[in-house]
Amino acid sequence: xxxxxxxxxxxxxxxxxxxxxxxxxxxxxxxxxxxxxxxxxxxxxxxxxxxxxxxxxxxxxxxxxxxxxxxxxxxxxxxxxxxxxxxxxxxxxxxxxxxxxxxxxxxxxxxxxxxxxxxxxxxxxxxxxxxxxxxxxxxxxxxxxxxxxxxxxxxxxxxxxxxxxxxxxxxxxxxxxxxxxxxxxxxxxxxxxxxxxxxxxxxxxxxxxxxxxxxxxxxxxxxxxxxxx
Amino acid sequence: xxxxxxxxxxxxxxxxxxxxxxxxxxxxxxxxxxxxxxxxxxxxxxxxxxxxxxxxxxxxxxxxxxxxxxxxxxxxxxxxxxxxxxxxxxxxxxxxxxxxxxxxxxxxxxxxxxxxxxxxxxxxxxxxxxxxxxxxxxxxxxxxxxxxxxxxxxxxxxxxxxxxxxxxxxxxxxxxxxxxxxxxxxxxxxxxxxxxxxxxxxxxxxxxxxxxxxxxxxxxxxxxxxxxx
Numbered sequence: 001x002x003x004x005x006x007x008x009x010x011x012x013x014x015x016x017x018x019x020x021x022x023x024x025x026x027x028x029x030x031x032x033x034x035x036x037x038x039x040x041x042x043x044x045x046x047x048x049x050x051x052x053x054x055x056x057x058x059x060x061x062x063x064x065x066x067x068x069x070x071x072x073x074x075x076x077x078x079x080x081x082x083x084x085x086x087x088x089x090x091x092x093x094x095x096x097x098x099x100x101x102x103x104x105x106x107x108x109x110x111x112x113x114x115x116x117x118x119x120x121x122x123x124x125x126x127x128x129x130x131x132x133x134x135x136x137x138x139x140x141x142x143x144x145x146x147x148x149x150x151x152x153x154x155x156x157x158x159x160x161x162x163x164x165x166x167x168x169x170x171x172x173x174x175x176x177x178x179x180x181x182x183x184x185x186x187x188x189x190x191x192x193x194x195x196x197x198x199x200x201x202x203x204x205x206x207x208x209x210x211x212x213x214x215x216x217x218x219x220x221x222x223x224x225x226x227x228x229x
Numbered sequence: 230x231x232x233x234x235x236x237x238x239x240x241x242x243x244x245x246x247x248x249x250x251x252x253x254x255x256x257x258x259x260x261x262x263x264x265x266x267x268x269x270x271x272x273x274x275x276x277x278x279x280x281x282x283x284x285x286x287x288x289x290x291x292x293x294x295x296x297x298x299x300x301x302x303x304x305x306x307x308x309x310x311x312x313x314x315x316x317x318x319x320x321x322x323x324x325x326x327x328x329x330x331x332x333x334x335x336x337x338x339x340x341x342x343x344x345x346x347x348x349x350x351x352x353x354x355x356x357x358x359x360x361x362x363x364x365x366x367x368x369x370x371x372x373x374x375x376x377x378x379x380x381x382x383x384x385x386x387x388x389x390x391x392x393x394x395x396x397x398x399x400x401x402x403x404x405x406x407x408x409x410x411x412x413x414x415x416x417x418x419x420x421x422x423x424x425x426x427x428x429x430x431x432x433x434x435x436x437x438x439x440x441x442x443x444x445x446x447x448x449x450x451x452x453x454x455x456x457x458x
């Protein structure tokens with residue numbers, strides 16, 4: 001309890017005055033039972049609303065690039081995030097799965113279940129998966145909850161995505177060495193009304209794309225005002 | 230930049246004065262590329278060292294009770310935690326698994342993989358699973374990393390655990406309606422040198438048990454001094 005006056009270091013002018021109403025940290029003797037640790041309590045303690053931000057699009061469309069940019073910026077602004085992608089899931093949790101139709105569905109199901117646990121822990125989870133089928137994205141949305149799910153469509157034409165082909169996957173698929181490859185011999189079902197539509201054909205930079213995603217998260221109330229920037 | 234003076238709200242006495250040196254939050258224009266978002270960076274931003282705290286013991290030994298107490302206290306002290314247990318895993322991620330030997334191993338493997346992702350996100354993860362076999366606990370330890378794994382043995386005699394039997398599982402197993410039940414027709418391999426040994430036969434209260442776990446986490450450097458209480 002107390003008032004305060006702010007004084008400019010250089011001019012010694014009084015620039016502001018105010019009143020302290022409460023301490024931001026709890027006292028040592030507050031009893032733990034007061035807190036019921038739920039999703040919203042956890043998220044509030046982190047100054048955010050937990051959410052799953054799902055990046056979908058062709059291989060090579062730029063999903064991971066944009067998701068990484070978004071994560072770095074959010075982290076830098078003090079938010080609590082985690083990026084789930086093929087790299088940290090296919091080599092661990094889902095290493096028993098292949099690329100048959102059944103295994104692809106199971107792959108996305110487990111990712112969505114893990115994302116649900118992480119959202120439950122209060123994190124903003126970014127997931128970057130081709131996820132070509134409407135049904136699987138819908139499953140993820142339903143598992144996590146409609147109000148916590150943000151669909152980001154990284155929309156590059158096949159010609160652009162294929163021309164990048166950094167991992168050589170399109171070439172492999174065209175040769176027939178890789179089957180069920182999205183865009184080649186397996187369809188990509190574009191989202192009809194994604195929460196964020198990044199039109200990568202128009203020459204948008206990854207930085208500008210990340211800005212659009214963050215703008216949406218801010219407008220959707222996921223990034224709490226007063227936290228971060 | 231500026232000085233400040235604290236004034237008692239009720240007496241109007243000046244109780245303190247000081248100087249602001251820097252803002253606690255980063256400015257908007259700090260460039261994101263400066264931050265490489267790794268496990269240790271994420272954890273440090275949360276004022277803690279990420280870890281997996283694994284509670285093992287018989288059904289009815291009190292694992293979940295103690296793990297819940299530990300989580301509530303840590304959360305209340307400002308740490309970032311998540312509790313993984315049968316309730317949030319068996320009904321979601323692992324709902325396709327039964328209780329055969331193979332499925333039990335797969336159950337623990339997935340839990341450990343999810344814990345690894347969560348530890349990677351900087352959280353202190355509490356996992357509460359009977360996990361009767363040394364080999365499965367060793368798998369979890371190796372997946373997450375030796376230095377991030379804390380084994381807590383909730384050690385209640387079978388007679389005590391069975392006498393509680395809140396879920397009626399021991400009765401079911403004794404009738405033969407439940408097979409492969411740990412302590413009845415499936416062995417429990419006690420940890421030889423757990424990081425924390427909670428001897429529930431000596432009448433230790435859940436509160437005292439939680440204290441011991443937190444003491445260990447503090448001594449192990451997982452709870453950073455200066456954060457929380």
